[in-house]
Each structure stands twice: as structure tokens, then as C-alpha cells.
Amino acid sequence: MGRVTLFLNGSPKNGKVVAVYGTLFDLLSVASSKLGIKDTSVYKEKGGLIDDIALIRDDDPLIDLQTDSKPPEGLLGFHTDWLTLNVGGRYFTTTWSTLVNKEPDSMLAHMLKDRGRSFLIIYRSPEYFEPILNYLHHGQLIVNDGINLLGVLEAARLFGIDSLIEHLEMAIKNSQPPEDHSPISQKEFVRFLVATPTKSELKQIFY
Template sequence: MKRVTLFVNGTSVYGKVAAVHGSLDDLLSVASSKLGIRASSVYNGNGGLIDDVTLIRDDDVLYISEEESCDDLQDDLRDPEKAQTHTDWLTLNVDWLTLNVGGRCFTTTRSTLVSKEPESMLAHMFREKDVWGNKRDPQGAYLIDRSPDYFEPILNYLRHGQLIINEGINPLGVLEEARFFGIEQLAEQLETLVKSSQPPDDHSPLTRKEFVRFLLATTTKSELRCQGLNFTGADLSRLDLRYINFKMANLRGANLTHANLSGANLERADLSMASLDGANLQGVKMLCTNAEGASLRSCNFEDPAGVKANLEGEEEEANHTHPSLTPDSPLT
């Protein structure tokens, strides 16, 4: 069974999809019923008269003429005004073409692909009628190796200028297709749509429960990278935080009492107002750490292996606040 789209001769709207069964007379009978006319002739998109049903291919676009005698047609062609009408109709229908996008066919006009976005890749692909060579399927449709689901909203945009995406279609996929085909105005709309559909950035501090979950999910052989994360006010007391990378993390007001931070990287981290009382800081890296107002009482900086904690550039306020840090402490 073949499926075709039928239009009344001279128009390109209110088409009807019909199945081709039997003879040409059977098709004319179906066309008469669907289009509400007395169908007499069938033409292809190039204006050629079809006199054998075997010449019709699946997904063809056909134009149905009402009953008219050959003498009437010849009279029309002798009349300059009517002859121009026939010429315009033939020109219009030459403009119709079919795209095979990822195995799915779309019927549209060359002007649709060219007019809306004249500088796009699609416009350049179809502005000239002979640039495709043999890149067509057996039915003559132009082959395009892209996603049909993402292409459909783009084609509809070129038809009527509105961005409409059906439910279940990812706007991000449509955006990538719009960028691929160089349809800039549509890409801008899609970028706005994609951005608005994404959840807002969550900058809220991590809780103890969330962080413990991260710890349990990370093997002891893997580095847990927490640089730049927000732990403001978090309770991390008595946790094993050895060798964790807290570089540039926000630990302001965090509770790190009796936590094991041996070998941890706290470079440029914000430890202001944090409590590190009794924490193990053997071999910790605290280069340029902000420890203003932090409590470091009874911290263990001594390492039997001789590795010293590095507190270079730490905020001086920490030294004033914590008399337990004496010149004899093994700091560098």
C-alpha cells in the first residue's frame, strides 16, 4: 500500500492523505470524495500528468484537477491571463520537496527552508536545486542524517515562526539541532528556554548527614575532592577527614572539634569562627587559610614522622585568639 498527499489543483493547503489502492480511477474516486471535487486528472509536483497508477510512489504529493475538457484547457492556455495562472501553479509545485530525516519523511517547500533564515545551513542546502546529486533515498527524498524528533520543531518554526515543542521532547536536543543547522534566532529562544527549565543553583551549605553519605560512598583509596564547597556551620566533629581536599572551601563557623584532619588540604579555605579544638592537624596544609576568630585549642600538630603542618600566610587573628599556639610548636 502506498500513501500519498492530495491537494486540489492550484492550491497547497487543506491537503488530504489517502491510500492508493487498485487503479488510477480508484484513486480519482477517493480524491473526489476527500477533496469534494469531480476529480479528473492527477499531476505530480513538476506538473507532469500521471496516467498510470504504477508511477505513483509512497509519500508522493499529488495535485488533483477537476473535470475539464482538453479543449477548455487549450483555450485557457491561449488566454495570456489564464496561461500565467497555469505557469504560476507549475512553479509553485516545483517548490515542493520531501526530506528523509533519520528515516522519517517530512514534506515541505523550498521557500520554507530558505526564506525564514536565509543564512542558515538549511537555506544554503536547498537554495540551489542541484547541489544534492545522488544523496536521495529510492523515493527521491533528500537524505539528512539527523534526529527527526528534534528536527520537527525546527521545521515548524520555519513554517510559522513559532517555537512549539511537544511533550517528551528535550529542548536541549532541539537546541543542538538549531545550532547544527545555523538557525540563530531559534537557537537564542531555545537557550533561554533551556536555561529557564533548569533548577536554580543550590548554594546551601552541606549538612553532616549529606557529607557522611559522601564519605561512605568513597573508597579509602580515592581522593575526596571538596574544594570550593560550602560547609558553613556544618557539624563535622569527630569525623575522619584525613587527606580530604578542602582547598578554597567555606568552613566558616563549622564544628571540627576532635576531627582527624591529618594531611588534609585547607589552602585558602575559610575557617573563620570555626572550632577545631582537639583536632588532629598533623601534616595539614593551611597556606593562606583564613582562620580569623577560629578556635584551635589543644590541636595536635606533632607528627612522629616529622611531617610539619604548613600554616604560612594564615590570618594573624588566629594566633592572637589561641595562646596554645606557642613559638615552640612545630609549624612552618
């Protein structure tokens, strides 16, 4: 099951994120409910009418129109802020402002200095990039189970996301098991001493 963001009649505001499952009819039913309209048609951001749910990719921005509405003029230029990233073979659809506004001096922002670009290939691990993208979206560090925080940290350093680096370093520190500073018992000390090699300085002190 994937997800898409729906925008009513080409408006760039008040998008609704909905789950994609089943058939196109199911998606249109959900769209009608979410947007409060009847009898809808769904278009790709460049104006192509969706007539098969297989044409929809995860995180696609879609334009939802009432059937008595015509595609707005300039639909091909709709949402020029949107762009698609191919990160290690996995596609992420987001906005230019999301990637640039929070960290305008980052390496990632410099990679996107040409605002006219709508597609970019990044040869990095998508598993490590996804937490970075989520952070740029809503300012919180969320890492799925099984993802190595050190890998995300190295990716954040590569892209120059300085504020995220601080969060990651703290998260890594907090994930380490606490050091045990409790004193050992006499029995444990004797066991340790017996296991110590004969030539050890520690053993020579006590013999």
C-alpha cells in the same frame, strides 16, 4: 494515518491538507469535500495518476483534478519549489522557500543554494530536525514530548538557524527546576551539621 496536501488543477495556491486513511475512494471523497468539486482524480506532482493509496507517502504534495479536466500542460514542472529531504532515513516534503526565506544566511540555506535540487540527504536525527522544520514553516517552536531540547538546540546550531537558537535557549532555561533559596530551619541545619565530616571547616567553626 498520514497526510497530504492537495492542489486543485495544478494551481500552486490554496492547497488543502487532508488526512490519508482507508482506501483511495476515501481520499477522493475527502478531496471532493475539501476542494468543493465532484468526481476527482489525483496525480503525483510529476504527473503520475494515483490508482492505489499505497503509492502515497506522508506529506506528499498531490494535484487533484476534476475528471473532465486534463492534466495541465507543464505538469512535470509543477511546484518546482517542492523538495524532499531524507533526514536520517525519514522523509520530509517541504518547499525551497520555507527552508531558505526565513534564515537566508543559515547553513541549511547554503546547503540548498542550488534551487534546481528536488532531493537532499541529511545525516542527522529526524527527531531533532522536525521541530526545526516546523519552526521554519510557521515561526513557532513546537517540540513533542520526549524530545530532548538540547538535541534540537545542537541541530539548530549546526544548521545556523539563529532565531530558533534564542527560542530554544529560553525554553531550556524555563524547563529547569527553580533554585530553592528559602532559608533552612534550625532542625535541618543541625541534621546537616551532624552529617558533616569531623574535619570539615564548617563543623570546626561550631565546635
